[in-house]
Amino acid sequence: MSEIKQITSLQNTLVREILVLKEKSRERRKKGLFVLEGRRELQLALKGGYEVVTLLYCPEIMPAKDILEMKRILNDGTTLIELSPKVYQKLAYRATTEGLIAVSKTKDHSLTNLALKNRNPLILVAEAPEKPGNIGALLRTADAANLDAVFIANAKGDIYNPNIIRSSVGCIFTNSIAMGSTSDIISYLKEHDISIFCAALTASKNYTNIDYTKGSAIVVGTESTGLTYDWLENSDQNIVIPMQGEIDSMNVSVSAAILIFEAKRQRDFSTPNAI
Missing domain, CATH: 3.40.1280.10 (SPOUT methyltransferase, trefoil knot domain)
Structure with a gap:
């Protein structure tokens, strides 16, 4: 797993891309990616065979022991990114948050x-x-x-x-x-x-x-x-x-x-x- 990156700016390119993925179905279909939020959802996605591309988390919200547990279950190709509280709140969908967002590849449901x-x-x-x-x-x-x-x-x-x-x-x-x-x-x-x-x-x-x-x-x-x-x-x-x-x-x-x-x-x- 690569070195952990950090994002503190709301103007970061990845932040803008994730916001578009959340809001636009056309963008999700075009890129074959979607956004999920929460530990339970991430665990179920991994159990269901989904390939998580990027895991973003806020260390001020998510306890260190939980971050370590998430790292253990992710594959080596997943990019880990720390978010500042301000950036996380911008990306978070839920009012009650767990400090974790992921970008995953979609599946073919034909x-x-x-x-x-x-x-x-x-x-x-x-x-x-x-x-x-x-x-x-x-x-x-x-x-x-x-x-x-x-x-x-x-x-x-x-x-x-x-x-x-x-x-x-x-x-x-x-x-x-x-x-x-x-x-x-x-x-x-x-x-x-x-x-x-x-x-x-x-x-x-x-x-x-x-x-x-x-x-x-x-x-x-x-x-x-x-x-x-x-x-x-x-x-x-x-x-x-x-x-x-x-x-x-x-x-x-x-x-x-x-x-x-x-x-x-x-x-x-x-x-x-x-x-």
Whole structure:
């Protein structure tokens, strides 16, 4: 690992480059880099096989013992940079800060790079999700359920948006994520003999009356418009969560969690050693 550098000026070129990376999705795509913040997020990124290019930390905020621990888990090619408190506060995204920021290489999330290890995978598909908070919550649910993959169809934005990383509490790094068009993802699911269960109000069955123990994809759309025609046309069965109040829908991440954990319940119950 190279000698530690120091940055004390807000006008430093790297400081400006990091600010642009945080704010501009086009710049993240162009350079294949993104910014993450926090020890837990960094640890999860490294565990998920991400290549950290630069680690920036503020010694006035981050204890020396923690800095040493970070150095031990980073690869030899990572550049270490000390930041003055003023520079760190300029770069930090969070109000409550831990003193650590990293720049990492992105991954290729195309369908061709996805390798499903389970013969009967359980997959979450989210079509055109827009709100970073919802995407982050979906990724947290996927991690909690240990899903085989998360597919994002017709993505409206950049998966490495700092708001998504923050709201997912690092679960963007713990999930197998693939992105593609609706038509490409439908073709992938059919080619791999994965049943498509679409959350929809029309022609639906109660979600508890469906068998999810085989290869299954639970598909959710936006709260405002739901799923597009292509999904409904190719659905093996539409599913619905019965509503008992005045409204006919819930937050997409809440709905997805209910559907996913029903599928998990069935799969756990169907295993030979289930109690």
